[in-house]
Amino acid sequence: MDIGWxxxxxxxxxxxxxxxxxxxxxxxxxxxxxxxMLNAANLALIAFARMHGDPDGQIFAIIVMVVAACxxxxxxxxxxxxxxxxxxxxxxxxxxxxx
Amino acid sequence: xxxxLFFLAGTGAIAGAAGVVAMRNPFYSVxxxxxxxxxxxxxxxxxxxxxxxAAQVIVYAGAVMVLYVFVVAYxxxxxxxxxxxxxxxxxxxxxxxxxxxxxxxxIATLGSGLSLIDTRGTPVGAGFGSPGQIxxxxxxxxxxxxxxxxxxxxxxxxxxxxxxxxxxxxxxxDDQARYSAMDLLRPANTGTMAEAVGVRRRLxxxxxxxxxxxxxxxxxTDADR
Amino acid sequence: MTSLKLFAWVTLLAPLAGTIALGLLGRRLTxxxxxxxxxxxxxxxxxxxxxxxxxLQDLAxxxxxxxxxxxxxxxxVGVDAQLSLLVDPLSVFMMLIVAGVSMLxxxxxxxxxxxxxxxxxxxxxxxxxxxxxxxxxxxxNFLVLIIGxxxxxxxxxxxxxxxxxxxxxxxxxxxxxxxxxxGDVGLVLGTFxxxxxxxxxxxxxxxERAGEAFAGNSADLTAGLILVLVGAFAKSAQIPLHTxxxxxxxxxxxxxxxxxxxxxxxxxxxxxxxxxxxxxxAPTAADVGAVIGCLTLLVAGTIAIAxxxxxxxxxxxxxxxxxxxxxxxxxxxxxxxxxxxxxHAFFKALLFMAAGSVIAAMAGQQNLDRMGxxxxxxxxxxxxxxIGGLALAAVPPFxxxxxxDEIMLxxxxxxxxxxxxxxxxxxxxxxxxxxxxxMIFRAFLGEPVAEARxxxxxxxxxxEVHTNPATGEEEDSDVGFPGAEHHxxxxxxxxxxxxxxxxxxxIFGGLVQVPHVTHVxxxxxxxxxxxxxxxxxxxxxxxxxxxxxxxxxxGVLGIxxxxxxxxxxxxxxxxxxxxLAALHKLFVNKWFFxxxxxxxxxxxxxxxxxxxxxxxxxxxxxxxxxxxxxxVVKAGSSAVRAAQTGFLRYYAALVVVGMVxxxxxxxxxx
Numbered sequence: 001m002d003i004g005w006x007x008x009x010x011x012x013x014x015x016x017x018x019x020x021x022x023x024x025x026x027x028x029x030x031x032x033x034x035x036x037m038l039n040a041a042n043l044a045l046i047a048f049a050r051m052h053g054d055p056d057g058q059i060f061a062i063i064v065m066v067v068a069a070c071x072x073x074x075x076x077x078x079x080x081x082x083x084x085x086x087x088x089x090x091x092x093x094x095x096x097x098x099x
Numbered sequence: 100x101x102x103x104l105f106f107l108a109g110t111g112a113i114a115g116a117a118g119v120v121a122m123r124n125p126f127y128s129v130x131x132x133x134x135x136x137x138x139x140x141x142x143x144x145x146x147x148x149x150x151x152x153a154a155q156v157i158v159y160a161g162a163v164m165v166l167y168v169f170v171v172a173y174x175x176x177x178x179x180x181x182x183x184x185x186x187x188x189x190x191x192x193x194x195x196x197x198x199x200x201x202x203x204x205x206i207a208t209l210g211s212g213l214s215l216i217d218t219r220g221t222p223v224g225a226g227f228g229s230p231g232q233i234x235x236x237x238x239x240x241x242x243x244x245x246x247x248x249x250x251x252x253x254x255x256x257x258x259x260x261x262x263x264x265x266x267x268x269x270x271x272x273d274d275q276a277r278y279s280a281m282d283l284l285r286p287a288n289t290g291t292m293a294e295a296v297g298v299r300r301r302l303x304x305x306x307x308x309x310x311x312x313x314x315x316x317x318x319x320t321d322a323d324r
Numbered sequence: 325m326t327s328l329k330l331f332a333w334v335t336l337l338a339p340l341a342g343t344i345a346l347g348l349l350g351r352r353l354t355x356x357x358x359x360x361x362x363x364x365x366x367x368x369x370x371x372x373x374x375x376x377x378x379x380l381q382d383l384a385x386x387x388x389x390x391x392x393x394x395x396x397x398x399x400x401v402g403v404d405a406q407l408s409l410l411v412d413p414l415s416v417f418m419m420l421i422v423a424g425v426s427m428l429x430x431x432x433x434x435x436x437x438x439x440x441x442x443x444x445x446x447x448x449x450x451x452x453x454x455x456x457x458x459x460x461x462x463x464x465n466f467l468v469l470i471i472g473x474x475x476x477x478x479x480x481x482x483x484x485x486x487x488x489x490x491x492x493x494x495x496x497x498x499x500x501x502x503x504x505x506x507g508d509v510g511l512v513l514g515t516f517x518x519x520x521x522x523x524x525x526x527x528x529x530x531x532e533r534a535g536e537a538f539a540g541n542s543a544d545l546t547a548g549l550i551l552v553l554v555g556a557f558a559k560s561a562q563i564p565l566h567t568x569x570x571x572x573x574x575x576x577x578x579x580x581x582x583x584x585x586x587x588x589x590x591x592x593x594x595x596x597x598x599x600x601x602x603x604x605x606a607p608t609a610a611d612v613g614a615v616i617g618c619l620t621l622l623v624a625g626t627i628a629i630a631x632x633x634x635x636x637x638x639x640x641x642x643x644x645x646x647x648x649x650x651x652x653x654x655x656x657x658x659x660x661x662x663x664x665x666x667x668h669a670f671f672k673a674l675l676f677m678a679a680g681s682v683i684a685a686m687a688g689q690q691n692l693d694r695m696g697x698x699x700x701x702x703x704x705x706x707x708x709x710x711i712g713g714l715a716l717a718a719v720p721p722f723x724x725x726x727x728x729d730e731i732m733l734x735x736x737x738x739x740x741x742x743x744x745x746x747x748x749x750x751x752x753x754x755x756x757x758x759x760x761x762x763m764i765f766r767a768f769l770g771e772p773v774a775e776a777r778x779x780x781x782x783x784x785x786x787x788e789v790h791t792n793p794a795t796g797e798e799e800d801s802d803v804g805f806p807g808a809e810h811h812x813x814x815x816x817x818x819x820x821x822x823x824x825x826x827x828x829x830x831i832f833g834g835l836v837q838v839p840h841v842t843h844v845x846x847x848x849x850x851x852x853x854x855x856x857x858x859x860x861x862x863x864x865x866x867x868x869x870x871x872x873x874x875x876x877x878x879g880v881l882g883i884x885x886x887x888x889x890x891x892x893x894x895x896x897x898x899x900x901x902x903x904l905a906a907l908h909k910l911f912v913n914k915w916f917f918x919x920x921x922x923x924x925x926x927x928x929x930x931x932x933x934x935x936x937x938x939x940x941x942x943x944x945x946x947x948x949x950x951x952x953x954x955x956v957v958k959a960g961s962s963a964v965r966a967a968q969t970g971f972l973r974y975y976a977a978l979v980v981v982g983m984v985x986x987x988x989x990x991x992x993x994x
Contacts, residue, residue: 001105004209004216006142009109011204013116013135019197020120021976022189028171029128030972032119035163036132039139042151044208050146051213053221055232058151059241062233065159066248070255072163076170077262083174084265091972098970192977196984203987 006047014040025090027082031075038068105145111138124177129167136160148228325383329392331376332411335419336458338369339426342451350444359434362447366430366454370423373416380416388412388851389528391464402523410464410527414852417662417845418461418594425586425669426454428822432677433578435816436684439807440576446486450582453479457587461594465525466515469595473511473555476588477504483583484575489804492794496571503568507558510551517548518602531601531855538605549602549609552595556613560592560646562620567917569643573635574794576806577680580635585642585672590665593649597658600856604656613654614735618745621647623915625755629762630911632692633794634679637763641716642672644752648731651745656858657734663837663845664727670833671715671724674826678709681819682767684810686775687787690794692763697772701779705813706768708823713764715830717757719879720872723834728753730837733871737863750878757882765890784810839868 017036024030042061049057082089115135122128136159143152209216226232237245342365346358353361380388389412397405409415430450437446456479460472478501485497515525521537521544522530538545554565561569561584572584583589596603596613603610624644628637645668652661682698682705683690699706715724728749736746775785790799790808801808813819836844853859889896901908910916967978 001102001145001219002217003220005105005109006146007208007216008205009112009142011201011208012113014204015197015201016113016116016120018200018980019193022193022197022973022980023120026125027972028125028167028174029119030976032125032128032132032167036116036119036135039136039159042155043139043142046143046146046148046151049148049228050220050223051215053223053227055228055236058148058228058233059236059244061148061151062154062237063244063248065154066252069158069163070251072166073255073259074262076166077259079170079174081262089174094972095970098968189973189977192981196977196980199984200980200987203984203991206991207987 003047003051007044010040010044010047013037013043025092027075027079027089027091030091031072031079035068035072038064101145104141108138108141108145111135112142126168126171129164129171132167133160133164136164146228147223150228150230150233153230325387325390328376328379328383328390328411329409331372331379332392332409332419332462333394334372335369335376335423336409336455336462338365338372339451339455339458341365343448343455346444346448346451350448353444356434356438356443358444358447359430359437362451363427363430363434365451366423366427369454369458370420370427373419373423376411377416377420380411380413385851386854391526391528393464397467403519404524404526405467406465406526407468408464408526409462409468411462412852413849414594414597414662415461417666417849419458421666421669422454422457422461422587425673425826426450426457426582428825429578429582429586429673429677431818432581432680432822433576435811435818436578436680437576437807438811439801439809441801441803441805441807442486446483446576449479449482449486450578453483453583453588457591460591463527465527466519466530467525470508470512470515473559473591474508476559476591477501477508480504480572480583480588483579484572486575486579487805490574490792490799492792493574496568496574500568500572503558503565507555507565510554510558511556514548514551514553514555517544517551520544527598534601534605542606545602546606546608549599549606550612552599553609553613553616556592556595556650557616558592559595560589560650561643562592562616562647562650563623564917564921566620566624566643567914567921570631570636570639570914573633573639577635577676577683580639581673581676581680584639585676586669589642589646590649590669593646593653593661593665596650596653597662600653600656600658600853603654604857610654610656614651614742614745617647617649617651617654618748619647620644621651621752622748622755625752625759626911627914628759629755630908631914634683634690634692634695634763634767635676637692637759638672638675638679641675641756641759642668644756645672645716648728648749648752651735651749652731655735655738655742655745656856656861657731658853658856658859659837659846659849660727660730660734662849664724664731666845667715667723667727667830667833670826671712671722671830674708674823674830675712675716677819677823677826678705678712678813681705681813681823682709684812685779685785687785687810688790688793688806689787692766695767695773696770696776697768698776698779699768701772701776702768702812702814704820704823708813708827709764709768711827711830713760716760717879717882718753718875719757719883720876721831721834723830723832725875725879726834726837726839729871729875730839732875733839733863733868734861736867736871737861750874753875753878754882754885757879758886761883761886762890765886769891770894779812784812784815786810839872 014037017033017040020033020036021030024033042064045057045061045064047057049055049061079089082094087094112135115131115133115138118131119128119135122131136155140152140155140160143149143155215221342362345365346353346361349361350358380390383390389410392409392411394407394409397407399405430447433446433450437443440446453476456472456475458472460469460476463469463472481497481501481504484500485494487493518530519525521541522533523537524530524533534545557563558565569584569589573580575583603613621644624640624647628640628644631637631640645664649661649664649668652658652664681702682695685698685702685705686695689695711722715722718725718728720726732746732749732753735742735749772780778785786808790801790805791797792799799805811819813823836842837846850859889900913919
């Protein structure tokens with residue numbers, strides 16, 4: 001298939017991920033949607049790597065995966081800590097940092 | 100053949116993404132993401148990125164998603180109402196801007212004038228995307244990125260441990276163990292005013308500490324208060 | 325010449341050294357030692373002044389204007405500011421008077437202020453005052469003159485409010501200072517007017533260039549000199565800036581004697597004499613001076629016959645005599661005016677000293693109504709007061725006669741409308757005789773009051789409760805109030821010596837300038853005034869004789885009237901007062917000048933101040949300027965703060981929306 005198709009799929013997934021971040025209430029699901037966006041970026045990188053015949057894009061995608069893993073670790077750690085302190089797992093109610 | 104696979108994998112990916120966003124139960128969202136990741140791995144394979152596809156399956160769908168499953172199980176994934184508070188315009192905004200984002204990205208990529216978009220890409224040799232090539236690149240040209248990435252993983256690991264530590268709260272047994280290195284290094288018969296007053300528990304003198312196995316509790320008398 | 329400069333510097337700096345020594349050593353000196361130290365400093369100063377006199381006379385006549393420069397302050401933008409002294413006959417004359425009379429007053433104060441807790445402070449301040457006055461008279465340029473002028477005002481303030489726990493004294497000190505500052509402003513502005521055209525601050529330089537500098541700008545010169553006259557009037561207590569002088573009697577009597585009789589108030593006279601080349605170029609300003617001097621001498625004379633506070637009678641007398649001096653030097657009678665300054669210093673200081681003795685005998689009371697019959701109890705004081713009174717009333721052959729006569733002679737010699745001043749001067753002389761002897765007869769003649777009788781028995785009266793003589797408020801005798809003991813001349817040798825010397829000078833001091841006989845003052849001051857058109861004058865013999873006769877008649881007549889009213893017919897003064905009640909009210913209330921100044925100046929200033937504080941400060945500054953700018957900032961920041969809602973998704977939405985918009989922009993622009 002033409003590279004353009006892959007890029008379209010990537011864009012669609014990215015948009016879906018963005019909409020999900022804006023829409024969902026649980027921070028857990030918001031993290032999942034962020035994962036979606038990261039994966040969409042990965043797909044685009046791989047597609048471009050294939051387009052140019054240059055494996056640099058794949059290296060980039062691997063590093064992105066590493067970053068995603070780290071981010072997930074910390075994000076989930078925060079959610080667990082929130083749960084430990086009996087805080088509501090709901091981004092609408094966690095809004096003390098305002099003013 | 101490749102086109103068929105593409106459509107299957109593409110549909111799977113999009114369906115998975117939609118599922119993540121649309122499912123009420125967070126557990127189902129996680130499962131939808133897993134399927135999405137597997138579809139994406141298939142797409143990677145179609146793009147001659149074998150190593151990345153394998154990494155995606157093993158690391159991403161394997162380790163990271165398992166982590167998610169554990170947390171969802173711990174936190175408890177109740178069904179929750181789907182969208183933002185009713186009455187807020189956030190839902191409309193998100194849909195509109197999500198669509199706008201998609202359209203813009205498409206225009207950006209497809210209308211960009213890149214000549215190779217409409218082809219399958221430049222012809223590549225057999226070793227393209229193979230583990231050997233990736234490994235060689237990682238250890239020569241992208242060594243710095245590789246090292247920094249590992250450093251980042253270390254930080255994340257430490258952060259996770261710090262976040263997950265049990266802090267003040269559930270059982271009284273926790274209070275006993277709060278000493279710092281300074282306490283161990285302090286000579287005998289010395290201490291702070293806080294300890295004298297009874298705000299902080301006093302560590303017994305070093306001689307006793309050497310022999311004892313457990314730190315004792317200094318009695319908090321009325322004089323101290 | 326160098327020895328002359330040296331003597332001038334020693335004369336100037338000896339009192340300063342005295343002040344510093346007293347300030348540093350004060351705590352360690354006990355008893356009357358600070359007094360002796362202060363007087364010693366003054367003695368050194370006076371000796372040096374005499375040496376300066378001899379050194380000056382050693383020089384040739386046309387070399388007798390010597391400038392001694394210490395250093396340059398600044399030499400920039402056309403201003404040449406140096407610390408320079410001008411030693412010439414005029415300044416040596418003033419130096420001798422200031423140092424000499426000050427020395428005698430210091431001697432007097434050794435005993436007079438003996439029981440006061442602020443003894444050392446008194447002498448330190450007094451020495452500082454003498455230093456300032458010497459700086460003023462020795463000044464060689466406008467800058468040093470203004471510095472000396474300001475210092476003298478400060479010293480006056482310090483000494484008037486010497487008994488600082490008395491509210492009346494501090495208020496009087498502030499009043500004097502404020503009016504003096506007004507004069508300072510006039511002086512500085514006048515200096516600027518003059519400097520603008522002459523381009524130099526130096527006196528000799530200014531006088532040389534005055535002729536061509538002001539050739540076409542005589543209006544500027546007149547304006548500048550009138551401003552300088554404002555300064556002179558404030559310092560010399562002439563109308564309308566005279567209201568501080570009677571209140572200044574709140575200070576201790578030696579202070580009144582020194583500052584407000586002999587030296588500080590004569591600074592205005594010195595100023596006009598020093599600036600005589602400029603005044604001769606602007607006759608209008610000189611005329612203003614003469615008229616104000618004449619007005620003052622009449623008004624002050626009328627007030628003096630009505631007031632009842634002993635020191636205030638003498639204060640108004642001072643004001644009146646200074647009026648004579650100002651009139652004299654403004655009319656061109658420089659030597660005469662300065663001669664009267666000298667004799668006035670002698671007899672006025674003597675009068676104040678004697679008054680101090682009487683007040684001490686009355687245990688601090690100053691009211692004439694409560695005094696009487698001290699003649700037998702205090703013979704020495706009576707004698708001194710009598711001598712002073714005769715000199716004041718200008719009875720020949722006392723010193724006051726010759727000096728006042730000389731002024732009137734030269735004023736009459738000017739002719740024209742100066743005849744009005746001539747007549748007014750002799751009317752004033754009559755009034756002088758009346759009030760001087762009113763004071764003496766009421767205090768010393770008649771039935772002895774209780775205090776006098778006590779003193780005759782040999783016991784000095786002590787009040788049980790110390791009170792403020794003006795308001796009757798109770799006070800104690802600790803720091804900041806007068807001491808518990810009082811010292812009268814009969815019992816203190818230092819007071820006797822000081823008063824005795826002044827009495828001799830008051831009697832014989834006039835003989836240095838008897839018309840047609842001796843010309844010591846004239847001749848001595850010649851080198852300073854040689855460039856004056858009005859100096860060399862030869863009035864006609866008939867005018868001289870007329871003056872002598874009129875002067876004698878006026879003085880003796882005044883004494884006779886006083887004798888008749890207050891000794892012969894004791895009830896007469898009461899009856900006259902009732903008949904002329906309105907006039908008496910006018911005189912006793914000092915011609916309502918205080919009320920006038922209060923209405924014209926004080927009230928509007930207060931109103932302006934409270935307006936500024938209540939309205940302007942609150943509304944404009946706090947409300948608009950401070951509140952406005954901060955309000956704008958606050959509004960802006962709260963508008964920006966509204967973006968921090970705390971909603972995570974709101975932030976995410978902002979990111980997404982921003983991204984979309986940016987992408988849109990970039991897509992469109994390519």
